[in-house]
Amino acid sequence: MTSAFLELGSRPPAFAHSTNPKPKLLTLGGDHSIALPALRALNKIYGGPIAVLHFDAHLDTWHPAKYPSAWPSAQSDFTHGSMFWLASNEGLILNGSSAHAGLRSRLLGWEDYEDDERQGFLRISADDIDEMGTAGIVSAILERIGTDTPTYLSLDIDVLDPGLCPGTGTPEAGGWTSREVIRILRGLEPLNIVGADIVEVAPAYDGTGEQTALVAAQVGFEILTSWVGRGMIEIEKAKDKDDRRQASGDGKDEL
Structure with missing residues (x-):
């Protein structure tokens, strides 16, 4: 998968311009561990x-030993709960500029938070939305990451409440609604998202109305349209900059 991501991410985009010289990758899963090969590829693409x-x-930043295998090996360390721990150890994650959102799982101990802090994540719990609202969640994420930093967006469908999205392998009560998640994603359009995934959708556990699949599809639509929206803003800014240079007589032979 790393080779495939690297190949796709290294190609010229269909509509290239100076502010968007590389294609963006949206992956639909599947097991959350696919984030690791994506980050390995993006690390090489963005240097x-x-x-x-x-x-x-x-959290998904757990040390592999927290869930020991009966057959320990390098392969058994790689799970859908340890992939960010592995990614951090490989130097793939920008420490101090990353964030979790919607957390509400049980912990094995306070050391789970200690491992997470060493990897440099800001933690936003599901309950925080009651005091902060969706605007507060958006503001905290934007303040943490900024709008220029290349960012990978990884969305596990279990961030939503299982009453709305039952089709996932590790449901946790007390999650966000689809309206809240969509509104947060729309507020995050200024982020420089260079790759994204939507993962842990399990059709076998979905309802007859396929509500989990419908939400996942809408989330994918929101991510794609935010890329288009940010791209249009960047193009307009670049055009305005060129226009000002032309008006001042600078770069008059560039076009």
Whole structure:
């Protein structure tokens, strides 16, 4: 998967311009561990670690030993709860500029938070939305990450309440609504999202109305349209800058 992501991410985008020289990757999953190969590829494409914005009920920054395997190996360390721990150890995550959102899972102990803090994540719990509102959640994420930092958005569908999205493998009560998640995503359009995934959708556990799949599809639509919206703003800014240079007589032979 890393090779495939690297190949796709290294191609010229269909509509290239100076502010968007690389294609953006949206992956639909599947097991959340697919974030690791995506981050490995993006690290090479962008020449260094990138920020991670992680929507999830769970930390997914756990040391592999927290869930020991009966057959320990390098392969068994790689799970859908340890992929960010592995990514951090490989230097793929921009420490101090990343954030979790929607957390509400049980912990094995306070050391879970200690491991998370060493990886440089801001933690926003599901309950925080009651005091902060969606605007407060958006503001906290934007303040943490900024609008220029290349960022990977990873959304586990279990960030939503299982009453709305039952089709997932590790449901946790007390999650956000689809309206809240969509509104937050729309507020995050200024972020420089260079890749994203929507993961942990399990059709076998979905309802007859396929409500989990419908929400996941809408989330994908929101991510894609935010890319278009940010791209249009960047193009307009670049055009205004060129117009001002032309008016001042600078760069008159560039066009």
